[in-house]
Amino acid sequence: xxxxxxxxxxxxxxxxxxxxxxxxxxxxxxxxxxxxxxxxxxxxxxxxxxxxxxxxxxxxxxxxxxxxxxxxxxxxxxxxxxxxxxxxxxxxxxxxxxxxxxxxxxxxxxxxxxxxxxxxxxxxxxxxxxxxxxxxxxxxxxxxxxxxxxxxxxxxxxxxxxxxxxxxxxxxxxxxxxxxxxxxxxxxxxxxxxxxxxxxxxxxxxxxxxxxxxxxxxxxxxxxxxxxxxxxxxxxxxxxxxxxxxxxxxxxxxxxxxxxxxxxxxxxxxxxxxxxxxxxxxxxxxxxxxxxxxxxxxxxxxxxxxxxxxxxxxxxxxxxxxxxxxxxxxxxxxxxxxxxxxxxxxxxxxxxxxxxxxxxxxxxxxx
Amino acid sequence: xxxxxxxxxxxxxxxxxxxxxxxxxxxxxxxxxxxxxxxxxxxxxxxxxxxxxxxxxxxxxxxxxxxxxxxxxxxxxxxxxxxxxxxxxxxxxxxxxxxxxxxxxxxxxxxxxxxxxxxxxxxxxxxxxxxxxxxxxxxxxxxxxxxxxxxxxxxxxxxxxxxxxxxxxxxxxxxxxxxxxxxxxxxxxxxxxxxxxxxxxxxxxxxxxxxxxxxxxxxxxxxxxxxxxxxxxxxxxxxxxxxxxxxxxxxxxxxxxxxxxxxxxxxxxxxxxxxxxxxxxxxxxxxxxxxxxxxxxxxxxxxxxxxxxxxxxxxxxxxxxxxxxxxxxxxxxxxxxxxxxxxxxxxxxxxxxxxxxxxxxxxxxxxxxxxxxxxxxxxxxxxxxxxxxxxxxxxxxx
Numbered sequence: 001x002x003x004x005x006x007x008x009x010x011x012x013x014x015x016x017x018x019x020x021x022x023x024x025x026x027x028x029x030x031x032x033x034x035x036x037x038x039x040x041x042x043x044x045x046x047x048x049x050x051x052x053x054x055x056x057x058x059x060x061x062x063x064x065x066x067x068x069x070x071x072x073x074x075x076x077x078x079x080x081x082x083x084x085x086x087x088x089x090x091x092x093x094x095x096x097x098x099x100x101x102x103x104x105x106x107x108x109x110x111x112x113x114x115x116x117x118x119x120x121x122x123x124x125x126x127x128x129x130x131x132x133x134x135x136x137x138x139x140x141x142x143x144x145x146x147x148x149x150x151x152x153x154x155x156x157x158x159x160x161x162x163x164x165x166x167x168x169x170x171x172x173x174x175x176x177x178x179x180x181x182x183x184x185x186x187x188x189x190x191x192x193x194x195x196x197x198x199x200x201x202x203x204x205x206x207x208x209x210x211x212x213x214x215x216x217x218x219x220x221x222x223x224x225x226x227x228x229x230x231x232x233x234x235x236x237x238x239x240x241x242x243x244x245x246x247x248x249x250x251x252x253x254x255x256x257x258x259x260x261x262x263x264x265x266x267x268x269x270x271x272x273x274x275x276x277x278x279x280x281x282x283x284x285x286x287x288x289x290x291x292x293x294x295x296x297x298x299x300x301x302x303x304x305x306x307x308x309x310x311x312x313x314x315x316x317x318x319x320x321x322x323x324x325x326x327x328x329x330x331x332x333x334x335x336x337x338x339x340x341x342x343x344x345x346x347x348x349x350x351x352x353x354x355x356x357x358x359x360x361x362x363x364x365x366x367x
Numbered sequence: 368x369x370x371x372x373x374x375x376x377x378x379x380x381x382x383x384x385x386x387x388x389x390x391x392x393x394x395x396x397x398x399x400x401x402x403x404x405x406x407x408x409x410x411x412x413x414x415x416x417x418x419x420x421x422x423x424x425x426x427x428x429x430x431x432x433x434x435x436x437x438x439x440x441x442x443x444x445x446x447x448x449x450x451x452x453x454x455x456x457x458x459x460x461x462x463x464x465x466x467x468x469x470x471x472x473x474x475x476x477x478x479x480x481x482x483x484x485x486x487x488x489x490x491x492x493x494x495x496x497x498x499x500x501x502x503x504x505x506x507x508x509x510x511x512x513x514x515x516x517x518x519x520x521x522x523x524x525x526x527x528x529x530x531x532x533x534x535x536x537x538x539x540x541x542x543x544x545x546x547x548x549x550x551x552x553x554x555x556x557x558x559x560x561x562x563x564x565x566x567x568x569x570x571x572x573x574x575x576x577x578x579x580x581x582x583x584x585x586x587x588x589x590x591x592x593x594x595x596x597x598x599x600x601x602x603x604x605x606x607x608x609x610x611x612x613x614x615x616x617x618x619x620x621x622x623x624x625x626x627x628x629x630x631x632x633x634x635x636x637x638x639x640x641x642x643x644x645x646x647x648x649x650x651x652x653x654x655x656x657x658x659x660x661x662x663x664x665x666x667x668x669x670x671x672x673x674x675x676x677x678x679x680x681x682x683x684x685x686x687x688x689x690x691x692x693x694x695x696x697x698x699x700x701x702x703x704x705x706x707x708x709x710x711x712x713x714x715x716x717x718x719x720x721x722x723x724x725x726x727x728x729x730x731x732x733x734x735x736x737x738x739x740x741x742x743x744x745x746x747x748x749x750x751x752x753x754x755x756x757x758x759x760x761x762x763x764x765x
Contacts (some may be wrong), residue, residue: 021592027490036490124695191398195405202739207704209718210738217731221419222412242555289520302508309510316511336515340507347506 001316069327076290083338086322090339093158093318099150103161106141109134110164118353120360135172138165147233154232158321160314162232165315166304171247173240173295178247183277185252194337196248203245206229208306211238235307254285258292290361294354298347305343315339410511416732425729432457432733438723440715444630453724460720461741468703468745469714474642475702476675476695479649484679486654497650505647517636517712526631528619536616538624543631545617545624554608558601565600567682627759631756633714637706645702652698657683687759696753700746707742717741 019027061077065084072079083090092100116122142161145151157165184196188325203211215238219229240318258281266276286293310315319339323332386392420427432454439449446464479726485497504512507689521541525531530540538545549555558733569592576587605611668682669675709716718738725734 028488032489039488039490039493045491045497057756066437067619089661107610128616131554189394190399191402202698202743205743206739207707207718207742209707209710210735213725213738214735217725218735221416221731223419225422240498298506303509307707309708316514320514330522332518333515336511336518340511340515343508343511344503344506348502351506354393 009170022262047213065321069331072331077335078334080334081324082328082334086325086328086335087338089159089322090319090335091159093162093313093321094156095158095161096150096152096156099144099152101159102141102144102149102152103159105237107161107164108137109141110138112169120357122274123343131172135168155230157232160316162313163301163304163315166236166299167301169236170239170243170300170304173236174244174247176241177244178251179282181244181248182251186255186256187250200245200248203242206240206251208242209304209309211242212306212310214238231312235310235312239300239304239307242303243296246299247293247296250289250296253292254287254289255281257288258284287361291358294350294357298350298354301346301350302343315342368378390664412528423729427730428731429733431728431730436724438727442629442634442711442715442719453728456720456724457717457737460715460717462632464703464709464716464741465745466719467634467641467714468680468706468707471589471638471641471645471702471706472637472699473731475645475649475698478642478646479695479698480653482646482650483653483657487657492501499700501647501650503647504643506510508707509640509644510711513636513640513708513712517633520632520636523550530619530624536627538617538619543629545627545629545636547616548626550610550613550615552608552613554605554611557603557608562597563603565596565598568596568600572596578662591717609664631714633709633712636712637709637714640708641702645698645705648701649695649698652688652691652694655694656687659690660686689757691751692760696750696757698751700749702747703749709737 001241015024029367030039057077059077061075063072063075063079063081065081065137067081067083067084069079072081077160086096095103113131116130117127122205142157142165143152143154181196181200184192185200187193187196189236212235215234216231217275219237221233223229262284262337263276266280304314305316308320313319313321315340319335323329323335416625417427433452435450436456437449438451438456440447440456440459442463444462445455445459445461448454451724482497482500485493486501488494488497497521524539524541526541530538530545532538536547572592573589576589576592579585579587615626616626617629664682664686665678670680673681691728710719710722713719721734725731728734
């Protein structure tokens, strides 16, 4: 007598051939109904129409090596020679050519710091110290003027480092203001509440470009005559003021998610408002909103591209600078694709990280 | 020794707690300090500004808006000439902003709903393609996309007479899209009135159908009667008016196109960029809304024998709508605000007009104040309308 299990296994009827394996997958996922079959065929048609020509253009017929623009004109496909010629201009803007190892190193340091901060085990007080050091080192490398590095004024900064400065400093700088605004909006003092609400709604109601215009045309009027502030700092301040309003709303969401009991029990232990806020409420509230804060950072990262309109040469601005060259201007698609890929790379990984974090933070931390 | 030293136990003042220990008094002190700080900072900035303006001999105030603008606007919905006033230029710019914004909102809703549903499709290929679209377009800055669309359209499209033609009535070239319009006839205003009456009629019919359905259980058709009201009524008026069929078709003349109407390539690039970018976000909103409806609802509906399309229309979407509406509103607002990037590709929207004005007159504060005031008004109007709508569709919690 055969063992029971094998009898049972042997007697079970096999599922029909068209519901398992590749065939079954095709049937359930692509051809489950007439409508689905039509959609599938349309999609395949679309792909056949788009993908092969795209591959031809991007890869097979493209000019990959460094070559003068005449070679590209003769070729059918993309002209990646543009990047051989212009990549450093696009990535570093007008930073002095021989000194471009400095922005490269500065950027690497910043990326390492960001990567470190992504690890939750490193969310300790010393991380703030690491960041202070990183930002100082960043400034030191970019400006120079010491240790034998020549001084490079910040009107010459550009490209990816500029984009990163604007977004990282934008985030760091707007954080205290955002926390203050969020607390102010929840305050029961009418004047403080009204001022916070007014600021947040005013800024959220207008486009970033108008705030940037304000920074470029109105800040000079606000300052006492004789005081000059350069374009980069003005744009940076505008970005900080703008981001703070959005970040404040995110933080307010976190504050609202903390149950009243936390506040009340802290009060009953004799803690005053500031002790309650800084030791009990804020740490929990900020922890709860880290994923949306990352999302705010993603929008900020994309939004910094608007400084190209007020004539700063961030990544997009220096791409436009590179494409202004009449010899290469016909290969604008290649340039835009290159820069789009850089933005995509950063934003995509940050959004995946935010999703990962959300799933991590959700487990067992619900009140 | 036994005598107590008075300094060890200072007597509390008999008048109760001190002023700074009284929460209400403290609140007032804080607020006065903050308000004083804000007013002080504002006064300082205003004083600086006035000094600077006086130094540069710029007259502040809005009197300049009645002066002759002196610059041309490439496309306007109202009659605008360079010798018209600044205020007219601002209005032309505002109408251009509203044109691209409202059309964008309509298109982005359609695109977003389609892509959002496609991402949840049981069809693997459709879902994959939809998510590739979403991930690609929402992770690249809008300004870059706008520049790319604009460059693509202006570089790739044929120029002048070599325009691409569709049905020999639509022509697309570097300068824009030419499309046919009916020749103006006295009946057209009446048709518009009929259309508006039809909309009201369709709305009333919808309410009636719902009431009847709920009261009697007899399903009352809604779709075709509504179509009848909205389209049929103008059609009847058109027939009564003698059915004028004259259409102004764009014609190729020796050097340029005449006839028909025309939208510029800047407008097309801006609209395309805004819709494609915001569409990715709307799709995510729609998807999240549909996912928020519990699976049991789908399963229950399916087990009642409803087809998938009906499940989506009758069970999922109405419930998802409540979740979708608030984030959708903020996407509409984003689209409206992002339309200000028009200035980068030369579409004459409000910001572009204000920017030109600012450079011409030096009236920076006034020009920026106009931009901010207008966008604030638009934002408040949209969010006000959406809040009203939200209240209407919200579930009454018991």
